[in-house]
Amino acid sequence: MEDEQFRAEKPRKSLRRLPESIQSLLGLKAYLTPSWVESVCHIIKDLPSARKIGGSPVKISKKMESTAWNDAENHDSISKLHGEIALLNTHLNQLNLKRRQTLNDFLDLKGNIRVFCRMRPFLDDERYYELRSIISSDLCSVLLKISETKCKKYNFDRIFHSQSTQDEVFSEIEPVIKSALDGYNVCIFAYGQTGTGKTFTMEGKQDSPGIVPRGIEALFRQALESNLEYMFTFSMLEIYMGRLRDLLVPRNRNTRGHNAPCLSIQTDPSGDVEIENLIAMKVSDFNQVERLYKLGTQLRSTASTMSNSTSSRSHCLTRISITCVGVNSRRRETSKIWMVDLGGSERLLKTQASGRRLQEGKAINLSLSALGDVISALQSKKQHVPYRNSKLTQVLRDSLGTDSKTLMLVHVSPKEEDLCETICSLGFATRVRSIHLGCEEPAELRAKREETMAELQEKLKHYESKCQNVQNDIEILKERFRHSARPESQDCRNTETSYFSTEMMQIDGMKNEHNAMDLTANSRSQPGFMRPTFASQRKMGMNYHTSGMGVKKPPLPSKRKSSSVYAESVTSSVNASDFQSDYGSECSTATISGWKKIVDDGSECSQSALECEIKKIILQDNEKPNRGSRTSLSCESRNVSVKGQTNGKDKPKHVNIENWLHLQTNKKTSTSANRTKRVLAVPVCNGAKRCNGQNSSMIHKKNMNGFRMLNSNASVEQNAAAAAVDNPVSNKAMDELPNSFESPAMQNSESKHHQKSNQNQGTAEAKHLNQHHEELAKSSEDEPPIVQIERSMCKTINSCSENLNGSPEHIEGVEKPYLHLIRSRVSLFMDTDSPEFNQENVASEDTTEAVIDQNGENPNKGTHRGLPKTIQILWTGALLGLGIQSLGYEHDFFYGLTF
Numbered sequence: 091m092e093d094e095q096f097r098a099e100k101p102r103k104s105l106r107r108l109p110e111s112i113q114s115l116l117g118l119k120a121y122l123t124p125s126w127v128e129s130v131c132h133i134i135k136d137l138p139s140a141r142k143i144g145g146s147p148v149k150i151s152k153k154m155e156s157t158a159w160n161d162a163e164n165h166d167s168i169s170k171l172h173g174e175i176a177l178l179n180t181h182l183n184q185l186n187l188k189r190r191q192t193l194n195d196f197l198d199l200k201g202n203i204r205v206f207c208r209m210r211p212f213l214d215d216e217r218y219y220e221l222r223s224i225i226s227s228d229l230c231s232v233l234l235k236i237s238e239t240k241c242k243k244y245n246f247d248r249i250f251h252s253q254s255t256q257d258e259v260f261s262e263i264e265p266v267i268k269s270a271l272d273g274y275n276v277c278i279f280a281y282g283q284t285g286t287g288k289t290f291t292m293e294g295k296q297d298s299p300g301i302v303p304r305g306i307e308a309l310f311r312q313a314l315e316s317n318l319e320y321m322f323t324f325s326m327l328e329i330y331m332g333r334l335r336d337l338l339v340p341r342n343r344n345t346r347g348h349n350a351p352c353l354s355i356q357t358d359p360s361g362d363v364e365i366e367n368l369i370a371m372k373v374s375d376f377n378q379v380e381r382l383y384k385l386g387t388q389l390r391s392t393a394s395t396m397s398n399s400t401s402s403r404s405h406c407l408t409r410i411s412i413t414c415v416g417v418n419s420r421r422r423e424t425s426k427i428w429m430v431d432l433g434g435s436e437r438l439l440k441t442q443a444s445g446r447r448l449q450e451g452k453a454i455n456l457s458l459s460a461l462g463d464v465i466s467a468l469q470s471k472k473q474h475v476p477y478r479n480s481k482l483t484q485v486l487r488d489s490l491g492t493d494s495k496t497l498m499l500v501h502v503s504p505k506e507e508d509l510c511e512t513i514c515s516l517g518f519a520t521r522v523r524s525i526h527l528g529c530e531e532p533a534e535l536r537a538k539r540e541e542t543m544a545e546l547q548e549k550l551k552h553y554e555s556k557c558q559n560v561q562n563d564i565e566i567l568k569e570r571f572r573h574s575a576r577p578e579s580q581d582c583r584n585t586e587t588s589y590f591s592t593e594m595m596q597i598d599g600m601k602n603e604h605n606a607m608d609l610t611a612n613s614r615s616q617p618g619f620m621r622p623t624f625a626s627q628r629k630m631g632m633n634y635h636t637s638g639m640g641v642k643k644p645p646l647p648s649k650r651k652s653s654s655v656y657a658e659s660v661t662s663s664v665n666a667s668d669f670q671s672d673y674g675s676e677c678s679t680a681t682i683s684g685w686k687k688i689v690d691d692g693s694e695c696s697q698s699a700l701e702c703e704i705k706k707i708i709l710q711d712n713e714k715p716n717r718g719s720r721t722s723l724s725c726e727s728r729n730v731s732v733k734g735q736t737n738g739k740d741k742p743k744h745v746n747i748e749n750w751l752h753l754q755t756n757k758k759t760s761t762s763a764n765r766t767k768r769v770l771a772v773p774v775c776n777g778a779k780r781c782n783g784q785n786s787s788m789i790h791k792k793n794m795n796g797f798r799m800l801n802s803n804a805s806v807e808q809n810a811a812a813a814a815v816d817n818p819v820s821n822k823a824m825d826e827l828p829n830s831f832e833s834p835a836m837q838n839s840e841s842k843h844h845q846k847s848n849q850n851q852g853t854a855e856a857k858h859l860n861q862h863h864e865e866l867a868k869s870s871e872d873e874p875p876i877v878q879i880e881r882s883m884c885k886t887i888n889s890c891s892e893n894l895n896g897s898p899e900h901i902e903g904v905e906k907p908y909l910h911l912i913r914s915r916v917s918l919f920m921d922t923d924s925p926e927f928n929q930e931n932v933a934s935e936d937t938t939e940a941v942i943d944q945n946g947e948n949p950n951k952g953t954h955r956g957l958p959k960t961i962q963i964l965w966t967g968a969l970l971g972l973g974i975q976s977l978g979y980e981h982d983f984f985y986g987l988t989f
């Protein structure tokens with residue numbers, strides 16, 4: 091019996107171990123012959139399953155049995171948990187739908203366009219006036235003391251008196267922020283006279299943050315609490331004197347702002363507005379937004395006025411776009427919140443502004459008036475809404491209307507001397523409310539409305555707490571799920587990609603940048619008439635950042651792109667390291683229809699998606715959205731995009747905001763260096779001494795050459811700037827550079843500072859320059875002969891130039907007349923022949939432009955044109971002569987020539 095049992099056990103044991111043995115042997119397969127490996131593989135394939143050996147079920151050991159049982163149990167519990175989570179999610183979605191509906195009803199009753207009034211307190215230096223405040227208020231009305239005997243009452247949706255806190259103000263704002271998450275466009279304005287606290291309300295102070303930081307914080311918090319996955323992008327722009335300017339791109343004064351891509355407003359047939367070329371940075375936490383916002387506010391146009399030392403001279407618009415795909419109950423797939431700090435309204439007669447301040451004031455007043463017209467038309471449900479009357483209303487077109495929520499905070503000053511402005515502001519508010527004095531809502535109706543609103547508010551609270559409870563349950567289940575799930579399933583979960591790829595938005599910027607560079611490069615190789623005009627270059631952002639050369643270029647997008655070109659640009663992935671771009675374009679509304687198509691099939695784009703880069707649709711190859719799987723993904727992947735900020739595994743591949751901010755900081759610090767670029771065409775490169783001579787025009791040309799050779803080197807720019815200090819022409823050019831944005835005071839101080847530092851650096855930099863020439867010459871061994879000739883010539887010129895004062899006639903074996911010839915030749919090489927200097931030539935286009943700017947014509951024009959041909963002819967002739975001589979035909983040749 092025992093023997094039988096032993097015999098029966100033995101093969102079973104060895105059979106059980108067989109797969110393990112073979113597997114371990116397979117580990118050594120690198121060392122075994124291929125035929126052996128093949129035969130072993132066949133054995134594995136032919137091996138009967140563990141359960142059936144010899145036609146009858148094999149007895150499974152207790153341990154295996156219990157493991158299998160555990161596995162099955164585990165599997166059951168996991169699938170049960172999965173089911174429960176899915177069920178709760180469905181329930182949560184239903185609750186959310188009800189909550190959304192209730193909130194919307196509540197806001198509808200409150201009014202989709204509401205006007206609040208905020209009274210500024212007396213500031214420390216105004217305490218003297220305190221007793222003579224002209225304004226008093228209750229909850230919904232303001233009483234303005236016009237004279238000793240006359241008062242005027244203005245009604246609002248809510249009044250914030252002078253002691254109201256930022257918290258109180260935000261309590262009215264918070265519901266509309268929720269509404270934005272639900273897919274409604276929201277617009278919040280701060281309106282008022284200069285110095286009445288608009289920026290204080292919107293931005294706030296460190297200890298009392300305003301609507302923008304609170305709103306953004308609330309957005310992220312609410313997104314976190316929700317079971318949906320959101321993607322946020324941040325943009326900031328200003329409207330200054332009727333022009334749009336991206337506040338996330340520092341302007342370059344030297345190119346008159348031409349390096350920044352032109353922002354243009356696009357509206358699609360459905361009425362959605364997009365701003366072409368506006369940067370939309372993907373943000374996933376409050377910190378990122380805060381830093382971007384700081385960058386934007388630093389770049390905003392402000393100036394000191396009689397009323398406010400840091401008066402905003404433009405309208406500052408902050409936009410948060412919220413995208414949530416696959417939730418049908420949401421009003422829109424992408425909604426946006428605009429938070430607008432309007433420029434201060436002012437009575438120009440009173441401020442006695444002149445010049446630029448006057449123009450700014452006029453522009454602000456005009457656009458405010460247009461805004462008033464639009465809101466008033468919307469309130470009174472007019473057929474025609476005059477959106478087109480100003481840039482401000484064009485930009486906000488889709489966020490001002492019955493389908494969106496608009497809040498306006500009108501700010502007033504309590505000072506008696508500001509009475510006229512206060513009357514104007516309150517008059518504006520009345521017009522915006524479209525409720526004429528005496529035509530207020532009857533008390534009975536109002537009471538009924540308030541009653542319904544209170545009911546809705548209760549209902550809303552109920553739904554919110556229910557949603558919160560369900561959300562908590564889901565979290566608990568998820569936690570259990572995480573614990574009980576096996577590593578494989580966790581791996582599976584980890585590989586689930588978030589719908590919103592981390593690169594999504596920023597990469598488009600890169601692509602746009604690359605395309606822009608590509609266009610620039612291509613356009614250079616095209617004949618002049620085929621190149622895009624300057625205006626169209628700006629529109630495409632082509633002349634922005636020509637410095638980022640050497641980047642692999644995608645195909646040139648044509649004006650009317652074929653769908654295949656677009657599909658390529660949409661789906662190709664971009665390396666993190668490629669991120670050199672610092673701007674991107676936002677999808678214009680023309681592309682929206684195309685976008686939807688791409689989201690569906692990931693490869694096609696309709697013809698309507700032309701003229702601008704598709705920003706939102708650029709996904710990694712492996713991250714094409716799968717709409718069908720959205721519901722299941724949303725639950726888990728939310729951790730990646732919103733919650734999992736600290737999750738190492740889910741870290742974004744690009745720290746784009748870091749890059750961006752770094753780039754912007756660099757750009758800001760290099761603004762002065764850029765400025766010198768524009769005067770680089772002006773004399774002196776090799777030492778400031780040479781500038782003083784009377785041959786300034788000749789030296790001018792020489793230094794153009796020197797600059798081109800080393801243009802990319804920052805020290806050269808400084809050197810040239812140092813040289814420019816000695817040259818009155820260049821200084822004049824520098825001072826005369828038009829600056830449509832910065833205040834003259836700023837320009838002067840910057841310019842002075844710059845000149846001073848350059849003077850100090852001049853001599854040292856000149857030495858450095860020469861050293862650099864030497865280094866370049868040393869590193870030229872592997873170069874083509876033509877480049878080597880250039881280098882040796884440059885070297886000679888430099889050494890000649892250094893000795894110019896000591897030995898004017900004959901230097902290092904080069905006679906002075908030939909020196910100019912060599913220089914001219916070098917310049918020719920650099921202009922046309924040497925591929926090495928192409929980049930520098932690109933950058934030096936500005937230089938030429940600067941020279942044209944100063945003198946009205948290009949001094950280089952025609953100077954060298956005839957010379958190369960003459961030299962070439964002479965050189966060819968000499969070679970020919972030598973050849974003929976060596977052949978012994980010189981007599982015949984010259985004899986023939988005489989005839």
Ligand SMILES: Nc1ncnc2c1ncn2[C@@H]1O[C@H](COP(=O)(O)OP(=O)(O)OP(=O)(O)O)[C@@H](O)[C@H]1O
Nearest residue numbers: 210211284285286287288289290398401402433434
């Ligand atoms: N509610 C308030 N509580 C305390 N200080 C306030 C309040 N409102 C405004 N201030 C102060 O008043 C001054 C002017 O405010 P602010 O710069 O916000 O005005 P503004 O309307 O934005 O002006 P401008 O239109 O010229 O930009 C600031 O010093 C600000 O701190």
